[in-house]
Amino acid sequence: MIRVSRCKEVLKSFIKSRLWWLYAKPVNDVALLDISMAIAKRIGVKPFKVIKVVEAGFYNAMVFSFSCKGITITSLLKEASRDVLEGVMLHEYAHCKLKHGLKLLCLASLLLFLSILIAIYIIYNSTTVAEVIVALMIFAIMYMAIQLILRYVARRFEYEADLFAVSYTSNSCAYISMLRTFLYYKSTKNRFLEILDSHPSPLNRIEYILKSFPELSKCIESAVVGPGGLEPPTYGSPLNAPAFSHPKRSKDP
Secondary structure, X not given: OHHXXXXXXXXXXXXXXXXXXXXXXXXXXXHHHHHHXXXXXXXXOOOOOEEEEEOOOOOOEEEOOOOOOEEEEEHHHHOOOHHHHHHHHHHHHHHHHOOXXXXXXXXXXXXXXXXXXXXXXXXXXXXXXXXXXXHHHHHHHHXXXXXXXXXXXXXXXXXXXXXXXXXXXXXXXXXXXXXXXXXXXXXXXXXXXXXXXOOOOHHHHHHHHHHHOXXXXXXXXXXXXXXXXXXXXXXXXXXXXXXXXXXXXXXXX
């Protein structure tokens, strides 16, 4: 019984960590709504109608970019500074404004449709069971290739959303400080494993931002190299940073 109970706890914890947004509840937080409305006005989009919070021991946020009617954040993030919350919401608003969800859906539908057509063509022209099996294997390989392509595009969209957020936030250092903090909540993967992830590592995201906004290196010039790449910020709260705003994007791609 103890083992069964333990297995249930582990399974429940795993599901909650992967599908954490399903446990979110709407909140009527004036401060969060104020930040959301201010950002929406700044970038010219409709504000989120619903803000949900889930009790979780990690930092994360997401928005269903098809409707973009609401945002979901974790309780740890809710307690962060206003500058950090502004950066997080800008990142999620970027996914909506730049229609990343719709683009991914269209790309996935197109690639899947083409792979199905190819598989059907091969099966239709097959005369033996072996040829049908080969056709199904080809479809399986194409499906895995599609997943890798979609994850690559998703990572590019994350970089794009980061640059958007840094461009419009009132405190760019707070955004970089937040990513530095993530280094200690999300392990840095090797190059091979990262191609399976829809999000780049926090360290790669920081490097990409600094490549486009080299002047923001001032935000981390006092950092010490550690096991995750950088030591946690030392600005009092781990999610606070000195103001350094309105960077000018580098001309280099």
